[in-house]
Amino acid sequence: MADSIQVIYKGGSGEITEKKSRFIATVKPVQTEDEALKFIEEMKKKYWDARHNCSAFVIGEGNELQRCSDDGEPAKTAGRPMLDVLLSEGIHNAVVVVTRYFGGTLLGTGGLVRAYQAAVQEGLAHCVVVEKHKGIYMDIKADYTDLGKLQYIQNEMELPQENIIYEEKVLLRLIVPHQLLDLFEKKVVEATSNRAVIQKGNEVSFGIYEKQIIML
Numbered sequence: 025m026a027d028s029i030q031v032i033y034k035g036g037s038g039e040i041t042e043k044k045s046r047f048i049a050t051v052k053p054v055q056t057e058d059e060a061l062k063f064i065e066e067m068k069k070k071y072w073d074a075r076h077n078c079s080a081f082v083i084g085e086g087n088e089l090q091r092c093s094d095d096g097e098p099a100k101t102a103g104r105p106m107l108d109v110l111l112s113e114g115i116h117n118a119v120v121v122v123t124r125y126f127g128g129t130l131l132g133t134g135g136l137v138r139a140y141q142a143a144v145q146e147g148l149a150h151c152v153v154v155e156k157h158k159g160i161y162m163d164i165k166a167d168y169t170d171l172g173k174l175q176y177i178q179n180e181m182e183l184p185q186e187n188i189i190y191e192e193k194v195l196l197r198l199i200v201p202h203q204l205l206d207l208f209e210k211k212v213v214e215a216t217s218n219r220a221v222i223q224k225g226n227e228v229s230f231g232i233y234e235k236q237i238i239m240l
Contacts, residue, residue, distance in 0.1 A: 027203050029085060030114040031240060033154045033233055038146030042139040044127025049147030051120045057083055057091070060119040064093075067121040075126040078102035078140060081119035082110050097124075101136035109144040115153070120144050154231035156240045159201045161186065161225030162208065165193050166216055173215040181208060184230065184237045199230055199237065 032053040039048045050067055054060045060081040068077045076095045080103050083089035090111075092103030106120055122143045131139060164174055171194050178185060178198060189195040200208050212220050229240045 027201065028155045028157045029116045030153055031116050031156045031231070032118045032151050033231065033238065033240070034152035035118075036147060036150030036152075038143070038148075038150045040139065040143050040146050041127075042135065042142075043129040043131060045129070045131065045139070046123075046125040046127070047139055047143035048123040048125075049120055049143040050123070051118060051144075051147045051151050053117055054081065054083065054119050055117055057081075057089060060091070063119050064121055067123065071123040074123045076102070076124040077121055078106060078124070079119065079121045080104075080107035080110060080144075082107070082115065083117060085116060087111065087116055097136060097140075098133055101133050102140045105137045105141045106144050109141050109148075113145075113148060115148070116156075120147055122147075152233065154233050154238070154240070156229055156231050157201050158227065158229055159199045160205065160227050162198050162200045162205075163223045163225060164196045164198070164212060164220050165223075166196070166220040168194055170216045170220060171196070174212065174220070177208070177211045177215060181211075183208070184232065186237065197225075199228060 035052040037050040052063050064079045071077055076097055078093060078095045080092040090107060092107040094102045106122060122140050166174060174196055184199045186199055187197040209222060212222060231238050231240050
């Protein structure tokens with residue numbers, strides 16, 4: 025995957041009104057097509073009395089799977105414009121359903137495209153979007169005299185700290201993005217004159233939300 029991608033950490037919903045028609049956008053993070061389809065059906069049941077429940081979703085680290093539905097609206101006036109918003113915003117692994125309650129006034133094809141896109145943007149504005157990074161746990165065991173140097177490297181490289189254990193020696197566990205692994209190891213070796221013991225752990229996907237590490 026890329027160094028980082030944008031994902032929905034917390035879904036949400038937003039609503040706009042256009043010429044008395046209500047457009048309610050509901051966004052949710054998903055990992056599979058089955059999850060996306062299940063959510064779409066849930067929204068259709070919830071808003072069973074609406075004129076339309078149009079949908080779009082993207083799945084995969086490279087958005088390999090893309091689907092959309094106009095659900096009765098004129099072709100390419102709803103689903104495709106909704107999908108275009110997800111793609112233009114760089115969103116991955118997400119589904120959006122825009123529910124339309126018809127207000128009695130036709131919007132025309134251009135008006136529909138603009139309304140459905142605006143609804144998706146409003147829905148995204150009520151979500152929590154985070155950067156998803158791919159990294160690896162790194163355990164560094166060092167003398168206490170080297171701790172300050174290690175923490176300086178951590179802060180300089182903006183590396184999330186998972187844990188720190190104070191025993192005979194200090195054990196610092198950090199999450200290091202893949203693209204920074206070689207540079208990180210080089211800096212630790214140089215700063216501690218090769219005294220620190222570095223051990224690689226498991227791979228992890230993570231983000232930062234409200235200054236806290238979140239596993240994704």
